[in-house]
Every structure is written in C-alpha cells, then in structure tokens.
Amino acid sequence: MNSFDIIGPVMVGPSSSHTAGAVKIGNISRKLLGVPVRKADIFFHGSFLATGKGHGTDRALVAGLLGFSVDDSRIPDAFRYAGEAGMEFHLSGIDLGDVHPNSVKLLLSGDRGEKIEIVAASVGGGAIRVTQIDGLPANFSGDYPTLVVNNLDQPGHVTEITSMLSHKSINIATMQLYRSSKGGHAVIVLECDQEVPDAAIRWLSHLEGILKVTYLGLAEEPALAEG
Amino acid sequence: MYQSFQEIMDIEKETGKKFWEIVRDNDCREMEITAEEAFHRMQAMYEAMRDADNSYDPSLSSASGLVGGDGEKLAAARRQGSLLCGPFLGLVMEKAVKMGESNACMRRIVAAPTAGSCGVLPAVFLSLEEQKGYPEEEMVKALYVSAGIGGIIAHRASVSGAAGGCQAEIGAASAMAAGSVAFLLGGDAEAIAHAAALAMKNLLGLACDPVAGLVEVPCVKRNVIGAVNALTSADLANAGIRSRIPPDEVFDAMRTVGKMLPEDLRETGKGGLAATPTGIAFRESLKGF
Numbered sequence: 001m002n003s004f005d006i007i008g009p010v011m012v013g014p015s016s017s018h019t020a021g022a023v024k025i026g027n028i029s030r031k032l033l034g035v036p037v038r039k040a041d042i043f044f045h046g047s048f049l050a051t052g053k054g055h056g057t058d059r060a061l062v063a064g065l066l067g068f069s070v071d072d073s074r075i076p077d078a079f080r081y082a083g084e085a086g087m088e089f090h091l092s093g094i095d096l097g098d099v100h101p102n103s104v105k106l107l108l109s110g111d112r113g114e115k116i117e118i119v120a121a122s123v124g125g126g127a128i129r130v131t132q133i134d135g136l137p138a139n140f141s142g143d144y145p146t147l148v149v150n151n152l153d154q155p156g157h158v159t160e161i162t163s164m165l166s167h168k169s170i171n172i173a174t175m176q177l178y179r180s181s182k183g184g185h186a187v188i189v190l191e192c193d194q195e196v197p198d199a200a201i202r203w204l205s206h207l208e209g210i211l212k213v214t215y216l217g218l219a220e221e222p223a224l225a226e227g
Numbered sequence: 228m229y230q231s232f233q234e235i236m237d238i239e240k241e242t243g244k245k246f247w248e249i250v251r252d253n254d255c256r257e258m259e260i261t262a263e264e265a266f267h268r269m270q271a272m273y274e275a276m277r278d279a280d281n282s283y284d285p286s287l288s289s290a291s292g293l294v295g296g297d298g299e300k301l302a303a304a305r306r307q308g309s310l311l312c313g314p315f316l317g318l319v320m321e322k323a324v325k326m327g328e329s330n331a332c333m334r335r336i337v338a339a340p341t342a343g344s345c346g347v348l349p350a351v352f353l354s355l356e357e358q359k360g361y362p363e364e365e366m367v368k369a370l371y372v373s374a375g376i377g378g379i380i381a382h383r384a385s386v387s388g389a390a391g392g393c394q395a396e397i398g399a400a401s402a403m404a405a406g407s408v409a410f411l412l413g414g415d416a417e418a419i420a421h422a423a424a425l426a427m428k429n430l431l432g433l434a435c436d437p438v439a440g441l442v443e444v445p446c447v448k449r450n451v452i453g454a455v456n457a458l459t460s461a462d463l464a465n466a467g468i469r470s471r472i473p474p475d476e477v478f479d480a481m482r483t484v485g486k487m488l489p490e491d492l493r494e495t496g497k498g499g500l501a502a503t504p505t506g507i508a509f510r511e512s513l514k515g516f
Contacts, residue, residue: 001228002254004268006340006377006386006403007370010275013330013342014289014442020342044516051440051496054291054513056333076333091516124387 009126012075017102018048018055021122023075025104026064028130028142029118031216035110037065037087043094046101048122058091061104065089070126099131116214133214136187137178144173144191148214149204153179153186160207161188170194185211195219228378229253232420232474235375239416246406246416247368250375269374270367272337276349279336283325287332291513294443295332298325315358316455323350323454327447340377340386340399343442346450347400348373351408351457361411372410373403376423383475384482388435388494391485393449398430398481401453401460408461422457422464424474429456432484434492436499439510445500 011020030037042061044052052058056076063078066085074081082089096103100121109115119132130138133148140146147165151157158177165172171193179186195217205213229235229250238249254265288295298321304310305317312320326346330336336345352366377386377399385391386399402423409422430453438444470477491498500506 001378001381002257003228003250003265003371003374003378004254004272006228006374006381007269007272007348008337008339010272010335010337011342012333013336013345014333016338016342019333047440049516050510050514053516054289054439054441054443056290058516059333071335073335093515124389 010071011126012060012071012073015055016126017122017124018052018057019060019075020070020126021102021124021128022048022052022057022060022104023064023068023070024126024128024142025106025120025122026061027067027069028128028216029106029108029116029120030065030067032118032130032133032148032214033108033110033114033116034214035112035114036085037108038111039109040065040087040089041107042089042091043096043105044091045094045096045099045103045105048102048104049093062087062089065108100129103131133187133189134212136180136185138187138189139176140174140189140191142216144193145195145218146216147190147192147196147201148216149188149190149210150212150214151186151188152209152211153181153183154209157186157207157209158188161190161204164200164204165190165192165196168197168200170196228382229375230379230382232379232416232423236416236420245368246375246410246419247371250371250378266367269370270363273352273363273367273370275335275337276339277353279326279329279334280322280349280353282334283329284332284334287328287334289328289331289441289443290333291439291441291443291509293438293441293509294328294447296328297447298322298328315354316458318358319350319354319454319458320451322353323347323450324447326350327450331441331443331447339373340381340403341388341396343388343446344396344400344450344453346447347397347453347457348404348407350450350454351404355408355411365411369407369411372407372419376403376406376419379475380478380481383478385485390493391481392488392493393433393435394427394430394481395485396435397446397449397453398427398433400450401430401457402427404454404457405460405464408457409464412461412465414461414465418464420474421469422461424470424472424477425463425468426456426460427477427481428470428472429460431481432488434488434499435494436492436501437494437496438501438506439513440494440496440501441513444506
C-alpha cells in the first residue's frame with residue numbers, strides 16, 4: 001500500500017465499486033473479446049441491479065466496453081458514444097444465484113463472429129474479479145497479463161502451455177484448472193508476470209485439442225481518445 | 228504505510244524529519260520513485276481536486292434526482308453575508324457540498340479516502356489556500372500528512388463504509404484533514420496525531436445508511452460536518468489540547484466500534500435513514516434498468 005491508495009484514484013463518481021469498478025469490468029471484458037465490441041448484452045445482478053441505475057453502473061459499464069478509463073469525463077454520456085461507435089447494447093436484470101452482490105454477466109460479440117461470455121464482480125474500492133468465462137469458472141483480477149485457454153479435458157495441455165511460457169521466459173504468478181466434466185471441456189487460467197507475445201498465442205490456438213485462447217494484456221489499446 | 232502514530236512520532240524524534248517527509252520517504256521506497264516524482268504525483272492529486280472544485284455545475288442533478296444545486300444555495304447565502312458561520316467556514320461548507328454533489332452527478336473527483344467522502348479534504352485545503360494564503364507547496368505536503376493518517380486508519384481500522392460504517396469514510400476523511408490542518412498551523416507529529424484523534428472521537432460509530440444504497444443522502448451533506456469537524460479539532464490540538472485517549476488507541480476503538488455495527492448500518496442501504504418510509508419509497512422508485 002502507498003499514499004495513492006488513500007489519496008486517489010481520480011475517478012468519475014459516484015462510487016468506486018458501482019461506477020469505477022464497472023468501468024474496469026468493461027475495460028477487461030473488451031480486452032478479453034480481443035476486438036472492438038459490436039454487440040453487448042449486459043445482465044446486472046444483486047446490488048448492481050438494485051442500485052446500478054442511481055450509481056450510473058449502466059453507463060460506466062458501456063463506457064468501459066468502449067475503452068474509456070475510470071476518470072474519463074465522457075462516462076455519463078457513454079450511451080451516446082456507443083451509438084457513435086456503432087456499438088449496440090442491451091441492459092437487463094438477472095439472478096445469477098449465489099455470487100458476489102456486485103456481479104454482471106456479459107455476452108459480447110465482435111464484427112467477425114468473435115464471441116465471449118463473461119461473469120465478473122466488483123469486489124470493493126474499484127477492484128474487480130472475473131469469475132466465469134464461457135460458462136466455466138475463473139478467478140482473476142485483470143491486474144496481471146492473463147491467459148485463458150479452453151481445451152478438451154485430455155492429458156498434455158498443461159505441459160504444452162507451461163513449456164511454451166517457460167521457453168518465452170514468462171513466469172506464472174497463479175494457475176487455475178477447471179473442467180465441465182471428465183473428458184469434457186476444460187479451462188486453464190494463468191496469471192503471468194510478463195506479457196505473452198502474439199505469436200505464442202497464435203501457436204497455442206492451433207494445437208490439437210485447444211478450442212479457444214483468450215489473452216488479457218496490460219498494454220493500453222487505442223480507444224476513442226478523449227477530446 | 229506506517230501502522231501507528233507512535234512509529235511516526237518516534238522517527239520524527241530520531242531524525243528530525245517532518246511527518247509529511249516520513250510518509251513521502253516511505254512511498255519512495257515502496258514505489259521505487261524519487262522524492263521529486265513522489266511530490267509531483269501528490270501535486271497532481273491536489274490539482275485534480277482543484278479542477279473538480281472549479282468544474283462544479285449547479286444545473287446538474289443526480290440520476291435519482293435526490294442531489295444537486297445545494298452548493299449554489301450556500302454560495303448565494305455566503306455572498307449575501309447571511310451565514311452565521313462567517314465567510315471562511317461558509318466557503319468550507321460550500322466546497323464540501325459542491326464536491327459531494329459533483330461526485331453524485333458523475334463528475335470527475337478524487338477519492339480521499341473514498342468517493343463518498345471526497346468533499347472533506349478539498350473543502351478544507353482549497354478554502355485554506357484561497358482565504359488564508361497558504362502556497363500550493365504547503366498544501367501538497369499537507370496532503371502527504373493526510374495520506375499517512377489514512378494509512379494508519381486503514382491498518383488499525385478501515386476506510387470502507389461497508390466494513391466500518393461512515394466513521395470509516397467521513398470520519399476517516401475528517402481525521403486526515405484535521406491532522407493536515409494541524410500541520411499547516413505549525414504542529415509537530417504529536418499535534419497532528421492528536422488533531423486526527425480528536426476529530427475521530429467526534430464521529431465514532433457514525434452509521435453508513437445511504438438512502439436507496441446511493442452515495443447521495445446523507446453522504447453529500449455529511450462532507451460538511453467532516454470538514455468543519457476537522458477545523459475545530461485542529462484548533463483544539465493547536466491550542467495544546469490533547470486527546471486523553473492516545474491516538475493509536477482511538478483508532479483501535481474505531482475498529483472495534485466498526486465491527487460492532489450491524490450490517491444494516493454498513494453501506495447496505497437497509498438501516499437508519501434508508502429504512503425510513505421516505506427512504507424506502509425512494510428505493511422502490513429507483514429499481515431496475
């Protein structure tokens with residue numbers, strides 16, 4: 001902890017969890033899709049649903065999907081900017097069951113059929129957790145470069161991934177494995193200390209038994225500049 | 228961050244460094260930056276506070292319609308000279324309400340320590356700079372004092388309404404501002420610690436009971452009491468008055484009080500003002516998308 005955890009962040013109000021956290025969920029979801037969002041179905045749960053309208057959670061999330069940062073003064077007008085950027089969105093409520101009260105489910109698609117389903121939670125002070133990707137559990141903060149691999153549940157995939165990372169001198173900070181059923185679909189989530197190069201991600205996605213590779217880099221991608 | 232006032236008072240005695248320098252030096256070590264870089268980063272926070280104050284828009288109201296325009300009413304009363312509290316405290320009150328309203332109306336603010344309590348520090352700091360002629364450099368140093376106090380509170384108690392009630396938001400901001408003002412008045416680490424403790428003692432146990440769960444009622448107006456309480460506490464400390472309970476123990480008490488607060492009074496929007504018939508009616512009218 002340092003002084004700027006106490007004085008700061010500079011953010012658009014009114015709430016670090018319901019506004020700034022929602023922007024961050026949008027930012028990370030956009031990066032996980034990997035291409036600009038064309039269509040977004042947004043389902044708010046719990047406290048997000050009960051108090052989100054008053055906190056501007058809806059506008060904050062859309063702003064995040066457009067790539068705006070938490071202190072971008074355009075956040076209140078995000079719906080208009082979404083229209084200008086050609087991003088279609090639909091907002092509604094949902095009961096996701098026994099999850100964090102500040103949770104949201106997102107169905108995102110890009111121009112060329114790219115699709116992702118994400119459940120994420122704003123866990124306080126603007127920090128967030130991604131808790132589900134494409135129907136399988138996950139648990140990461142978006143503070144590290146994160147590799148998410150969907151694969152068939154069969155031997156060898158963990159070795160393939162970890163040897164590739166070792167070859168690129170990338171250190172693994174955390175690693176999680178989940179599967180839908182024995183021999184079914186599995187997901188491997190790796191938080192890394194260094195960025196994973198594009199070529200390595202492409203190589204991985206072509207391997208037999210690997211269904212999809214999603215990568216969350218920390219580098220800022222070009223969003224609409226604040227004018 | 229330091230975990231006790233005692234630690235900082237001891238370092239001050241040993242090294243002769245001031246409270247703000249001790250906090251800044253710790254940042255430099257943790258963030259691996261130079262003293263100059265650290266100062267500029269804090270200066271940027273102060274400038275963001277000033278920008279937020281300058282960009283107040285009296286025509287805005289919050290999404291719920293519960294908040295907006297009150298800062299301008301205070302400004303008008305201050306200009307007419309009709310405020311009993313006088314021009315200086317009047318300005319402090321006005322700036323506190325304005326910043327709270329700006330936050331509720333989705334303007335850019337600086338969370339200090341939280342968004343709900345974002346009006347306390349700027350109200351005190353900017354009013355002192357404008358009316359008492361403190362240079363910006365001193366205000367940036369004073370912000371470091373605030374940060375050091377906030378760090379101690381975060382360690383010993385909490386700076387989150389959901390964890391510790393409003394004492395952890397408005398209360399924490401008020402203690403931070405009180406210590407900073409004690410510093411600006413020439414106080415040493417002991418005076419700073421006691422100013423912070425005196426401020427917190429007045430707000431111990433304050434419920435976090437926001438209507439409809441929104442950072443609006445009573446949050447916006449509570450920024451006023453946080454700011455004014457900081458000034459009176461700093462004056463007490465500067466006059467040589469000491470908290471009979473040592474400052475570190477006061478913040479330990481804050482922790483135990485926070486733990487004793489029922490969940491309904493910790494940012495759930497279920498108890499207190501939120502549970503009044505009017506509060507419930509507002510909540511029902513704002514549900515869904």
